[in-house]
Amino acid sequence: MARYLGGLLALLFAASICGAVTIPGPVSDAHRSAASELFGDSFSSLEDAYEALRVFEILGVGNKPDVSATTCKQVVENLGSSSPVKDLFYALKVNGILKCKVNADVFKDIAVRLKATVNDASTLVDMYYSIGSLVLIKDQASDVDVLLADADGTFHSIKALSQSDGRWRYSSDNPESSTFAAGLALEALAGVISLASSEIDLSRVNTVKNDILKLFDSIEKYDDGTFYFDEKFVGGREHQGSLYTTSSVVRGLTTFASAISGKINLPGDKILGLAKFFLGIGIPVTLCTSDFFLWCRISIPLVLSLPETVYSLSKKDQLKVRVNTVLGSAAPPLTVKLVRAFRPDAKDSAVFENKELQYDKSNGIHVLEVFPGNVDVGTYVFVFEIVLHDSAGEKVFATGGQIHVPIYVTGIIEVSNAEIAGLDSDLGSVETQKKLDLAGNVVVELSANHLQKLHFSFQLTTPHGHAFKPHQAFFKLKHETNHEHIFVIGNTGKKFEIVLDFLGLVEKFYYLSGRYDIELTVGDAVMENSFLRPLGHVDLELPEAPEKASRLPPLPVDPYSRYGPKAEIAHIFRAPEKRPPQNLSLTFLSLTLLPFIGFLVGLLRLGVNFKNFPSSAAPATYAILFHLGIAAVLFLYVLFWLKLDLFTTLKTVGLLGAFLMFVGHRILSHLASTSSKLKSA
Amino acid sequence: MARSSSKDAQDLFRALWSAYAATPTNLKIIDLYVMFAVFTALIQVVYIALVGSFPFNSFLSGVLSCVGTAVLAVCLRIQVNKENKEFKDLAPERAFADFVLCNLVLHLVIMNFLG
Numbered sequence: 125m126a127r128y129l130g131g132l133l134a135l136l137f138a139a140s141i142c143g144a145v146t147i148p149g150p151v152s153d154a155h156r157s158a159a160s161e162l163f164g165d166s167f168s169s170l171e172d173a174y175e176a177l178r179v180f181e182i183l184g185v186g187n188k189p190d191v192s193a194t195t196c197k198q199v200v201e202n203l204g205s206s207s208p209v210k211d212l213f214y215a216l217k218v219n220g221i222l223k224c225k226v227n228a229d230v231f232k233d234i235a236v237r238l239k240a241t242v243n244d245a246s247t248l249v250d251m252y253y254s255i256g257s258l259v260l261i262k263d264q265a266s267d268v269d270v271l272l273a274d275a276d277g278t279f280h281s282i283k284a285l286s287q288s289d290g291r292w293r294y295s296s297d298n299p300e301s302s303t304f305a306a307g308l309a310l311e312a313l314a315g316v317i318s319l320a321s322s323e324i325d326l327s328r329v330n331t332v333k334n335d336i337l338k339l340f341d342s343i344e345k346y347d348d349g350t351f352y353f354d355e356k357f358v359g360g361r362e363h364q365g366s367l368y369t370t371s372s373v374v375r376g377l378t379t380f381a382s383a384i385s386g387k388i389n390l391p392g393d394k395i396l397g398l399a400k401f402f403l404g405i406g407i408p409v410t411l412c413t414s415d416f417f418l419w420c421r422i423s424i425p426l427v428l429s430l431p432e433t434v435y436s437l438s439k440k441d442q443l444k445v446r447v448n449t450v451l452g453s454a455a456p457p458l459t460v461k462l463v464r465a466f467r468p469d470a471k472d473s474a475v476f477e478n479k480e481l482q483y484d485k486s487n488g489i490h491v492l493e494v495f496p497g498n499v500d501v502g503t504y505v506f507v508f509e510i511v512l513h514d515s516a517g518e519k520v521f522a523t524g525g526q527i528h529v530p531i532y533v534t535g536i537i538e539v540s541n542a543e544i545a546g547l548d549s550d551l552g553s554v555e556t557q558k559k560l561d562l563a564g565n566v567v568v569e570l571s572a573n574h575l576q577k578l579h580f581s582f583q584l585t586t587p588h589g590h591a592f593k594p595h596q597a598f599f600k601l602k603h604e605t606n607h608e609h610i611f612v613i614g615n616t617g618k619k620f621e622i623v624l625d626f627l628g629l630v631e632k633f634y635y636l637s638g639r640y641d642i643e644l645t646v647g648d649a650v651m652e653n654s655f656l657r658p659l660g661h662v663d664l665e666l667p668e669a670p671e672k673a674s675r676l677p678p679l680p681v682d683p684y685s686r687y688g689p690k691a692e693i694a695h696i697f698r699a700p701e702k703r704p705p706q707n708l709s710l711t712f713l714s715l716t717l718l719p720f721i722g723f724l725v726g727l728l729r730l731g732v733n734f735k736n737f738p739s740s741a742a743p744a745t746y747a748i749l750f751h752l753g754i755a756a757v758l759f760l761y762v763l764f765w766l767k768l769d770l771f772t773t774l775k776t777v778g779l780l781g782a783f784l785m786f787v788g789h790r791i792l793s794h795l796a797s798t799s800s801k802l803k804s805a
Numbered sequence: 806m807a808r809s810s811s812k813d814a815q816d817l818f819r820a821l822w823s824a825y826a827a828t829p830t831n832l833k834i835i836d837l838y839v840m841f842a843v844f845t846a847l848i849q850v851v852y853i854a855l856v857g858s859f860p861f862n863s864f865l866s867g868v869l870s871c872v873g874t875a876v877l878a879v880c881l882r883i884q885v886n887k888e889n890k891e892f893k894d895l896a897p898e899r900a901f902a903d904f905v906l907c908n909l910v911l912h913l914v915i916m917n918f919l920g
Contacts, residue, residue: 701859701860702857702859703859704855704856704857708855708856709852709856712848712849712851712852715848715852716845716848716849718844718848719840719841719842719844719845719848720841720845722840722841722844723837723838723840723841726837726840727834727837730830730833730834730837731830732830732834754905754909757909758912761912761913761916762916764913764916764917765916765919770917773913777909777913781909788902788905789902792898792899792901792902793898795898796896796898796899799896799897799898800896
């Protein structure tokens with residue numbers, strides 16, 4: 125979403141730069157849906173409404189009737205009332221898109237008011253809005269008189285705000301100058317020229333042209349040749365960013381250029397750089413038509429591009445170059461020249477010079493049909509130049525001079541004379557020597573002890589028979605325990621050679637005897653047959669490790685395993701206790717009942733009775749309540765066991781206990797008194 | 806010899822029984838109650854010996870409930886028995902009230918421990 129937002133904002137600015145109405149370019153549905161999502165159906169202000177409608181218009185998103193109706197209502201309201209100049213300006217802009225029904229008299233009233241504002245205005249922004257509004261009225265209602273009586277004076281009052289470096293101030297009492305304001309001023313000046321009743325003094329126009337040139341001196345630059353405008357300082361006003369500033373300047377410039385007669389001589393590379401800036405932000409390439417540049421009387425940049433910058437000597441394909449305008453349309457008839465080619469490390473000595481590329485009409489590309497025979501594998505810089513057939517076109521198109529393109533020429537490198545040999549350390553005599561065919565799959569088996577040496581050599585030659593030095597040439601020994609030792613193979617002139625003296629390496633090998641696998645790596649960006657292949661193995665007999673020998677380091681952890689999935693965490697739960705079979709438990713439950721039954725039976729046999737139960741009403745009630753109380757407490761205990769917590773239980777027990785104490789005391793003291801009466805009687 | 810000893814034992818039991826028969830009925834009820842509690846405890850012990858001590862707290866609360874009740878009942882019996890001159894001044898109703906209160910407290914703890 126954020127990407128689209130950026131793209132849309134860029135689109136909006138680009139839209140306001142170019143006068144293009146329809147775009148035959150790569151505007152995708154993604155742009156449209158993002159625009160609809162971004163702007164929605166209702167707009168908070170006329171400015172928002174204008175921006176939204178303009179984007180919809182450019183993207184080809186159909187207007188919804190209800191949106192048009194409500195916005196039109198807002199427009200008419202704004203035009204009718206004495207709203208600020210800014211609102212008038214945007215109301216007129218929206219009206220330009222929606223073509224609302226506005227009474228011609230309304231335009232007349234506004235025009236009169238705006239003319240008064242132009243004369244009174246002290247700030248640049250007011251001037252900009254009022255002149256801009258007058259221009260819009262001129263377009264929308266041709267019968268209204270919008271011409272400025274004192275155009276020269278207005279021109280002068282705007283020009284008075286300009287600074288010596290080509291930037292403008294917002295008002296005469298504000299010392300800060302701004303690049304953004306320069307864009308506004310240029311647009312306003314263009315408006316004044318088009319509204320002038322009489323011709324503006326040419327010398328005034330020429331001073332503005334000079335201002336523009338000065339403004340272009342302060343243009344900022346990226347390393348890749350992208351140019352853009354930015355505010356020099358951030359203060360007071362809200363900082364809007366380079367896109368906002370650049371689009372303001374370019375919009376002002378284009379409107380100004382279209383209003384005046386004659387050409388503004390701007391440097392071609394800066395125009396190209398500005399185009400690059402907008403394209404780099406992600407505005408669809410064909411958003412503007414090339415009319416934009418023609419109108420501006422600014423050269424249309426031509427872009428030279430290569431479908432691929434890699435040329436393979438083994439495939440013998442052709443080097444292709446495509447030239448089109450910066451807006452993606454076809455270039456005029458032209459010839460692409462390959463001025464020269466050189467290696468980046470030897471800039472002065474050209475490998476070849478002055479080749480002309482053939483134009484392939486069917487594909488619209490320029491082809492270097494015969495690749496120069498003396499170009500070997502490696503990295504080169506090709507210098508291209510575009511030569512237009514029509515010399516008049518040079519005023520219309522900017523070719524950008526000489527274009528440097530890095531080219532990789534790749535090929536198959538021949539590996540030859542590979543030899544591996546075991547040498548006796550003292551005498552240097554060859555013990556075993558084997559020729560290796562590195563292209564095949566031959567593997568060698570060697571054995572050596574610490575008094576011997578291992579010698580390995582090979583040659584690399586380019587297709588043209590020169591010695592080739594790759595980026596990487598490594599010799600790797602890998603012990604059975606996965607301990608690796610990598611050696612860089614040095615080259616002596618034509619030959620790559622490595623001699624491993626095991627006597628000096630025993631420390632490095634940690635006295636590990638046993639089988640070492642040998643692996644050879646040769647690789648380079650321009651080597652089409654870069655390889656990594658096993659050569660076989662060598663059985664090393666190394667002496668026993670002395671006591672002081674350094675310990676074997678732990679094997680390095682595979683760095684990729686850190687990013688792999690972690691081992692699954694197995695949660696250990698306590699195993700459930702063994703439970704007895706349910707039947708056994710139930711049996712014992714019934715067994716526990718047996719003593720109770722025995723108790724009851726025993727009671728019966730003893731002849732227990734309730735004769736002592738009080739017969740009179742009050743004590744009997746107390747007795748019953750006493751027993752009920754005890755039962756209630758016991759029942760509460762059962763509840764406590766099943767679901768209640770300790771606090772609830774204790775509170776309830778407290779209440780029940782008090783009750784129980786009372787009735788218990790009553791009944792028991794009654795019983796005691798009756799028994800003592802019996803005794804005394 | 807063996808015969809005479811079994812006969813002696815029978816005589817002994819018979820003498821004991823006849824002596825016990827003279828005990829007041831309320832004491833007999835308490836005795837019966839104690840027997841009931843002890844046997845219940847015994848059955849639980851047998852059960853735990855058979856199946857293992859898994860819900861050990863439940864076992865403990867069950868057995869201690871029975872044993873505690875039995876002990877309390879024995880205490881009640883001591884206090885209620887008229888032969889014991891030590892508790893002559895204590896009314897049996899008061900003793901019973903103590904017994905009820907102690908049982909309630911005991912079982913509150915037992916229930917808490919039962920789990």
